[in-house]
Amino acid sequence: MANVIDFFFGLVATWGLVVIAASAYFSCLAVPVPTFAVMLAGGGFAAAGDLVLWQVLAVAYVAALAGDQTGFQLGRVGGRWLDARLVTRPNRAALFARAQTVVDRWGSIGVFFSTWAAAPLGPWVNFAAGAARLHSLRFFVWDALGEAIWVTGYVMLGYYFAANLDALTTLVSDWAWLLTALSLVIAASFFLFRQSKHG
Numbered sequence: 001m002a003n004v005i006d007f008f009f010g011l012v013a014t015w016g017l018v019v020i021a022a023s024a025y026f027s028c029l030a031v032p033v034p035t036f037a038v039m040l041a042g043g044g045f046a047a048a049g050d051l052v053l054w055q056v057l058a059v060a061y062v063a064a065l066a067g068d069q070t071g072f073q074l075g076r077v078g079g080r081w082l083d084a085r086l087v088t089r090p091n092r093a094a095l096f097a098r099a100q101t102v103v104d105r106w107g108s109i110g111v112f113f114s115t116w117a118a119a120p121l122g123p124w125v126n127f128a129a130g131a132a133r134l135h136s137l138r139f140f141v142w143d144a145l146g147e148a149i150w151v152t153g154y155v156m157l158g159y160y161f162a163a164n165l166d167a168l169t170t171l172v173s174d175w176a177w178l179l180t181a182l183s184l185v186i187a188a189s190f191f192l193f194r195q196s197k198h199g
Helices: 002-015 017-027 035-047 053-086 090-106 108-116 119-131 136-160 162-198
Strands: none
Touching: 002 017, 002 035, 017 035, 017 053, 035 053, 035 136, 035 162, 053 090, 053 119, 053 136, 090 108, 090 119, 108 119, 108 136, 119 136, 136 162
């Protein structure tokens, strides 16, 4: 993992905003890119004066929104095709099934939390929201709010802790899945509590 992260750090150092945009876009389509590391690197290079902070934030944000919208539209037009494709990939099928549960139970609020609190699930929530025919404007608004938190959080962490970027990257890679698991547990607990009150 460390070698992969170092490789992407090098890409950001060489290509700057292009790599940041491509990473943010394709990660929202479930392409396995360590975007958290790219965002941290973008913030770190901005702190060093090699990149401009507002440009890093703007490019990452617009690219993430574009990726989410692409995933949403792919789910809308090819939901059944996606189901068929995932039959042969049980791990991805499980993620998609979990994302469908999130969308069914939480709708646009689930989209909001999937962009930052449960980011590894985010791309699959995009597909599931499209397949479930979630209202386009509602998806856009909640997605935009969530991505603002995700992009700003990672880029600014890299910016303020640029001197300790390697240690920070290791820490963030460990907490990403932990944060997802905790978020899902909290959401499930809230759902069960609400059901018991209405029951």
